[in-house]
Amino acid sequence: MLKKLLKYEYKATARMMLPIYLLVLVLSLGMRASIAILDRDVDEWLAVICIFVIVLFVISVIAVFVMQMVITINRFRLNLLSDEGYVMFTLPVSVHQLVWSKLIVSVTWMIGALLVTILSVGIITMNVNIFLDMIREILAALSRFTTYYALNVTAVVLESLAVTLVSCISGALQMYAAMAIGYSCDRHKFAISIGVYVGFQFVMQMVLQVILTPLLLNLDMFRTMEPMLAVHITMLGTALWSVAVGAVFYFITTYMLTNKLNLE
C-alpha cells in the first residue's frame, strides 16, 4: 500500500517540481551564454539582458528550494489535515504509511533540488575559464588544507551528505509534528503550527546546550585528538542528534494523527 501511496504522491507533486527543475537547467544554459557574452566587449543593452538572465537563474535556484519547502508543508497540510483528509484517513492504509509517503517524496524532491543545482553549476562552469580557475583555486586550497590536517576528503564529503540527508528528514518531521499539533486545534491552525515549530526549535536549542556544555568545557580532549577522528565524532554526533529529534517528531506526528485528528 505504501507503494500506491507513493505513486499518487509523486504524481501530485511532480507537476510542480519537474517544471521548476527544468527552468533551472534552461536558465543555467542562459547563464552560461551570458557569462561568455559578458566576457567579451558588448554594448550596454546586451549586457543588461545578460545580467537579467543571471539574476533570473539565481532566483530560480532559490525558487526550487522554496518550492520544495512549500510542497513539504502543503502536501501534509492540505492532503492530510484539510478536507482531503477524509479520503486519506479512510483508505485502508496506516497512519505510518501516510506519514512515510509524504516524507519519502519530500526528501526525494530535496535531493532532486540539490542534484539539479549541482548539475546547473556543472553546465555553467564546463569549459568556462573564469570558473575553472576559481574551482582549481578552491580545490588546491582544499588539498593543502587536507594534507596539513591529514583529512580524508572523500570520507568528509560522504559523511556531510549523510548528515544533510538525515537533517532533511528530521527537518521535515519537525514541520509535520508542528502541523499535527497546530491542526488539532479548532481555530488558528496554521498560526499555532508556526508557534509550535518555533517552540520545538527553542526546546531543541536548550537540550543541545545542556548536552554540549560539558563537551565544550573539555575542549582539550579534541585538541589532542587526530583531526580526522574529531571530524568523524562531530559528524556522527550531528547525525545521531538528528535521528533522535527526528524520532521524537515522528512519534508526535503519528500520535497526534492517530488520537487527536481534527479535520475541518
Place this chain on the structure above:
Amino acid sequence: MPLYMTGGQLLEFYSDFYSDFRMENAQEMLDRLNIDRNQRLKEMSKGTREKMQLILVMSRKAKLYLLDEPIGGVDPATRDYILNTIITNYNPEATVVISTHLISDVEQVLDEVVFINQGALALQSTVDEIRGERGMSVDALFREVFKC
C-alpha cells in the same frame, strides 16, 4: 476530496486502493449523471462533488453503507437518480443507513426508520408498520413526533 484530481483520476485512485471497487458501475454512473471525467474536482460545483462522493461510495461492494445527508445539495431529479442508484446497487446482504432531514424524498426506499432527538432514540419502527397501523407516511409521523 483531492481537488487537484479529475473525476476519472479519482475513480482510478479508488479502484487502486479498494479491491471491492467496481469500476464499471462507477463509470456508468458518471456517464448517467453527465459528469465529465476530465474535469478537475476543483472546477466542479458543490452538487457535482457530492454526486462524485456518492458514486465512489456506492461503487464499492460493501456490506454496510453509511450515508450522511447524501442528497442534501442536489436537485430533485438527481435525487431520484441517486435513490434509484442506491436501490439498484442494492446487494441483498448489504445494509444502507441514511441519515437525513429530507424524509419525504427518501421515504420510498426506506424499510426501517429510526428517529433520533438530541442523541436519544425517539422512535424505531418499520415503514410497513407506520403505514399499515398508523395510516400515515413517515414524513407525517416525523412531523407529529417532533411537533414544536
